[in-house]
Amino acid sequence: MSRALQLSDVCEITMGQAPDGESYNDQGDGLPLIAGAGDFGDLHPKVKKFTTEASKVCESGDIVLGIRATIGEKVIADGRYCLGRGVAGLRAGPDLNARYLWHWLAHVNPLLVSKARGATFLQVNRGDIGELPISLPPLPEQCRIAAILDKADALRNKRREALAQLDRLAQSIFVEMFGDPVTNPKGWTVVKFGEVGNLDRGVSKHRPRNDPALLGGKHPLIQTGDVANSGGYIRTYASTYSDIGLRQSKLWSRGTLCITIAANIAKTGILTFDACFPDSVVGFTANDEATVEYVRVWLSFLQKTLEENAPESAQKNINLAILRGLDIPLPPIELREKFGQALRSQMKLAGSSEKSAKELDEMFASLQHRAFRGEL
Known part of the structure; x- marks a missing residue:
């Protein structure tokens, strides 16, 4: 009982x-x-x-x-x-x-x-x-439920590791084509990140941000955790804005690169649908898809350094000035497009793996729901 x-x-x-x-x-x-x-x-x-x-x-x-x-x-x-x-x-x-x-x-x-x-x-x-x-429930029942959920969670973790391996493959392709982005051994032209495309913070003007009037509509709302856990491409969302929420925010287009700048630093994901996000996320857009893909993988090499050096008061954060001032090697557009084609082939593999991961996530969510309703 x-x-x-x-x-x-x-x-x-x-x-x-x-x-x-x-x-x-x-x-x-x-x-x-x-x-x-x-x-x-x-x-x-x-x-x-x-x-x-x-x-x-x-x-x-x-x-x-x-x-x-x-x-x-x-x-x-x-x-x-x-x-x-x-x-x-x-x-x-x-x-x-x-x-x-x-x-x-x-x-x-x-x-x-x-x-x-x-x-x-x-x-x-x-x-x-x-x-x-x-x-x-009694302790023996708690242990039984926890053991079932642990096994299901282990399956999800194996699938996540497979997706992480695909992300590391993107870095390997990058290095093979362009060299180390930090040392730039191939001597590509170096420009400031702010010159490559448009960088702007997300918008969430209303306070409090979790006002019920803002939420629960049809407009996808992406948070820092959604970006950090996206595996490079944001295909799902857990929150939405109402029409009122949308009016105090901004709707970003599919293909925008989301970059986290608070708590989770410099984690990235490309939107696969139009969505809003708060000012703890920066949106990067460029004139061509290949540049966005190139920038996503380039930033993955810098992520740990940016996080370790991020200023910290209540929590770690970076700002637009830091991002815009980063030096980025910029190969010719033809090479960036070739790199984008290689990544799109990789995306097909990732899409299959992510579909499997989503199915496991749905199974796990169902198990959790039943477990804590006493139905497992």
């Missing part, structure tokens, strides 16, 4: 707090710092900085949850970390299985996001998290 509880009844919640900036270092002194979702890896934290003045910490096995801008993203702590203001630590109590909690958080995330508030960045607080309703 399941019990109807609130998350705070069965889970310890530790809200992060930003340490004194003077305590930050990159020499490994003190505890590694998780400032926000920008310090998340695929499964565990992937931090760049340390702090000698950690006030809020998590331990190995705790779930670290993004609570600011990219709300609901999560990783599992593989050691002791300092929690910055963009995250919270969740520790399952004796009546709650940690893997059950992990999967349940994905299931309940739309509800958590709906509670978010903020003018510049949406965020949730301890009350928003702690008040989430959770239906808790």
Whole structure:
């Protein structure tokens, strides 16, 4: 028999707090710092900085949850970390299985996001998290459900890795045709990125950004997470704008390259449909498809460096001036078009793999829905 509880009844919640900036270092002194979702890896934290003045910490096995801008993203702590203001630590109590909690958080995330508030960045607080309703079956049943979802999730991860291999193939084709984009051994003409096409931020004028009047219509709304998880081409979306939402935003055309500039830095994806996005995403357009494809793969070589060097206050971010000022080697258009043709052949393979991945995602979503309704 399941019990109807609130998350705070069965889970310890530790809200992060930003340490004194003077305590930050990159020499490994003190505890590694998780400032926000920008310090998340695929499964565990992937931090760049340390702090000698950690006030809020998590331990190995705790779930670290993004609570600011990219709300609901999560990783599992593989050691002791300092929690910055963009995250919270969740520790399952004796009546709650940690893997059950992990999967349940994905299931309940739309509800958590709906509670978010903020003018510049949406965020949730301890009350928003702690008040989430959770239906808790006995521990053996939690373990059984978690094991089923773990197996289904493993299948999805294998498909994602296959897609990642295709993306690495794009980089290999790039290097073979153009050489290393950083050292430019073939001596291509170097120009500023801002001269190659148009770069502009997305638009979301209304506050609060999650005003229900803005949402739930027919106009696709792309967020930073959609770009970061797109595999290079944005084919799906989870949110939409109403006609009111569209009027305070901007509709970008299919073929626009989306570039994230907050939390997830310099992640990219090309729109396969017309869509809106907020000012945490920059849109790049050019006169030809080949240049957009070239720029997408070129940026993939720079992504880690841009992220590591991004200014950080509440969370990592870069601006249009940084992007426009980047040096980009620019081969002749004929070569860029040949590169685009090679990528389109690759896209056919990716399309088949992504269809399979989408089917697995739909299966997993169905399993989750049934699991947390007590029907699995």
